[in-house]
Amino acid sequence: MKALTVRMLSDDLSGAALEDLPKPQPLEGDVLVRVRAASLNYPDLLMTRGEYQFKPALPFVSGLEMSGEVIEASAGCEFSKGERVMGGAKTGAFAEFIALPAQSLRTVPETLSYEEAAAMGAAYHTAYVALVELGGLEPGQTVLIHGASGGVGLAACDLAKALGARVIAATHRADKLEALKRAARPDAAILNTGRFRDEIADLTDGRLCDLVFDPVGGDVFDESTRCVTFGGKLLVVGFVAGRIPEIAVNIPLIKGFSVVGVRAGEYARRFPERGKRIAETLDALANDRKITPHIDSTLPLAKWREAFEAMDRGEIIGKIVLTP
Secondary structure, three states: OOOEEOOOOOOOOEEEEEEEEEOOOOOOEEEEEEEEEEEEEHHHHHHHHHOOOOOOOOEEEEEEEEEEEEEOOOOOHHHHHOOOOEOOOOOOOOOOOEEEEHHHHOOOOOOOHHHHHHHHHHHHHHHHHHHHHOOOOOOEEEEEEEEOOOOHHHHHHHHHOOOOOOEEEEOOOOHHHHHHHHOOOEEEEOOOOOOHHHHHHHHOOOEEEEEEEEOOOHHHHHHHHEEEEEEEEEEOOOOOOOOOOOOOOOOHHHOOOOEOOHHHHHHHHHHHHHOOOHHHHHHHHHHHOOOOOOOEEEEEHHHHHHHHHHHHOOOOOOOEEEEE
């Protein structure tokens, strides 16, 4: 099979290449899946550099999540041959075939294409854990979502709107603002460069935001501490900007807000029943077309480098999907 294999860590993708590898052999309890679509996530890029918190042993096949068709299932497994499934692990999705434990997979919602299913898992799970499980989002609340043009940020916009929130979508790229408005359909969209607190205050009649969803970090986090209302929550999702910010604890004390760390994958591992409930909720929302993953583009796996480089340059609105 063809598979995107990382044999050396590098800053320029020189350690990764599309190779011919043996088709994986499923172990007991595994399901062998023919991959139909796999979506690119920022951790996929970071893992090629050794900059993600999970550092797989070399060599490894890249790719967090996919969707596809069951080829072979272990005896007693809930899935049958030919069934459409979605899911993944931390590696292995950018290949023609993948073998995964049955519990790592779930049935694709009827209304979703393979491409949409591949783009839904990690992004929407992260958004749900952050906004609902940890943020306690309620209808009518105002949510400021940074990195809103990325896969996770756009999923957070989509989910928050579906759950009745007022969404302010934020990006640092002026050239993305109009495309972001079309893709996210927010109540407002802003540039989160410099001092954006006054604009947030104007948009909220001085009340500020109940929740701030921040996968960016750096200066965006610093200014966001001025945008959270009393009793609100600043949700720390990641540090795409590079700088991990610090905060003096008197700031959340005086302003009366919480800083909440979001590790969505770990949340599901520690609380598997909650993780299962989250997946069921998201699938129901998808089946009702209340949420729909936004796909920037679909490329053949042979063009993986083009996809990774576009993500590295920040050119994507939503998700890029690779098809073997």
